Each structure stands twice: as C-alpha cells, then as structure tokens.
Amino acid sequence: MNHAPLIRPAGPTVGAHPKRARSTLRQLAGLAVAIVVCALLGCDPVPTDHRVVGTVYIDEPRVPNWPLPQVPDTATAGVPLEITIWTVDTGCRDMRQGDTEVTALGRSAIVIPYDILTTYEGGFLLTINDPGCFGTLDACEHEATVVFEEPGTATIWLLYSTLGGPEPEDNTADGQQVYTVEVLPAG
Structure with a gap:
C-alpha cells in the first residue's frame, strides 16, 4: 500500500531551482526594507x-x-x-x-x-x-x-x-x- 506523506520535507518545491528561490527572497526582503525606510523617514510633501x-x-x-x-x-x-x-x-x-x-x-x-x-x-x-x-x-x-x-x-x-x-x-x-x-x- 502506498501512503502519501502528510508533511513535506523542507526545501524548495519540486522543480524550483534553489538559487532562484533565494534571489526572490532577497528581492522581497529588499522591498520590505525600502518600504520601512520610506515610512520612517517620510517622503517630501x-x-x-x-x-x-x-x-x-x-x-x-x-x-x-x-x-x-x-x-x-x-x-x-x-x-x-x-x-x-x-x-x-x-x-x-x-x-x-x-x-x-x-x-x-x-x-x-x-x-x-x-x-x-x-x-x-x-x-x-x-x-x-x-x-x-x-x-x-x-x-x-x-x-x-x-x-x-x-x-x-x-x-x-x-x-x-x-x-x-x-x-x-x-x-x-x-x-x-x-x-x-x-x-x-x-x-
């Protein structure tokens, strides 16, 4: 009998390239930092x-x-x-x-x-x-x-x-x- 695992192993999804997944995370982190900096410093009215x-x-x-x-x-x-x-x-x-x-x-x-x-x-x-x-x-x-x-x-x-x-x-x-x-x- 074949059982499907209930918990997926940690790591990238099947078929995703590990370096590409890290690059996307870095871009999202950079965007989050930019939003926080703009909110803290304010933009010139x-x-x-x-x-x-x-x-x-x-x-x-x-x-x-x-x-x-x-x-x-x-x-x-x-x-x-x-x-x-x-x-x-x-x-x-x-x-x-x-x-x-x-x-x-x-x-x-x-x-x-x-x-x-x-x-x-x-x-x-x-x-x-x-x-x-x-x-x-x-x-x-x-x-x-x-x-x-x-x-x-x-x-x-x-x-x-x-x-x-x-x-x-x-x-x-x-x-x-x-x-x-x-x-x-x-x-």
Whole structure:
C-alpha cells in the first residue's frame, strides 16, 4: 500500500531551482526594507500655492488687541483714499501676504484682501484652533486704494475670511464689514 506523506520535507518545491528561490527572497526582503525606510523617514510633501481670502479679526475675543482695518471717515472726490487691512497668519500654517482686490463703481467699493496659502500633499499643518498649535499670530499688512469720483456718501464693503483653516476651501469670504465714507467735493 502506498501512503502519501502528510508533511513535506523542507526545501524548495519540486522543480524550483534553489538559487532562484533565494534571489526572490532577497528581492522581497529588499522591498520590505525600502518600504520601512520610506515610512520612517517620510517622503517630501509636494507644495502647492493657493490664493485665498485673507482672515481678518474683527471683534475676536481671543485676540483683543488685533489691529482693526483702517478706513477713513472722509475722502475727497477724485483723490485716492488709502485703506489698510491686517490679515492674520496663525503661525501653524504656511501663509504669506497676497494681493488686495478693489472693485469700485460710483460711490460703492468692494475690498478683498488675499493671502497665499501653501498646502502640502502628504503633509498636514495645524490651525490656531487645534490644541497642538502654539504658533504666534503674524500680521500681513494689505493696503488698498479707492477713488470715488462723485461727492456724497460712499459705501465700502470689506469681504474677508473668519475661519482661516488649513485647507483652501476653509478660507472663503464669509465675513463682511461695511464702512461709510463721506466724499467731499474736490477743490
């Protein structure tokens, strides 16, 4: 009576060349080492710049001494009116000053300060609201110029972000402050 063995003898499978089996094991071991090294060292994240609406603190209880936007109460028709706005960087995200967009029509103007937010694919940053963020608040000073050609009462809408999160979509123009300026006749 012929019996099949229940336990196979140790060694390569029938027909496999012993050197080829060792080569495959070495390749797998090398791949495992490469994966572990990459996981331990991390890979460099890829930076991407995004133009986002700047975060402005107006009546923010956590930051009582933050500078408020400076908008004069009066202007002269045909003469540039200087406006200064400070946007905030929490120090826990990669942010720098961008441009300021001004759209004026008649006695109305919309002012939007923009900053540049750099995000990193594969990386992450904290915000001031995260318990692990101990960054300092840094200001980006934005200056804007508005020219009202007609005398009378003018309105300036300042649009800004109130959240200022780490992702570009967190920085929308969800805040609005309205300023009234009396435009005097030239001369």
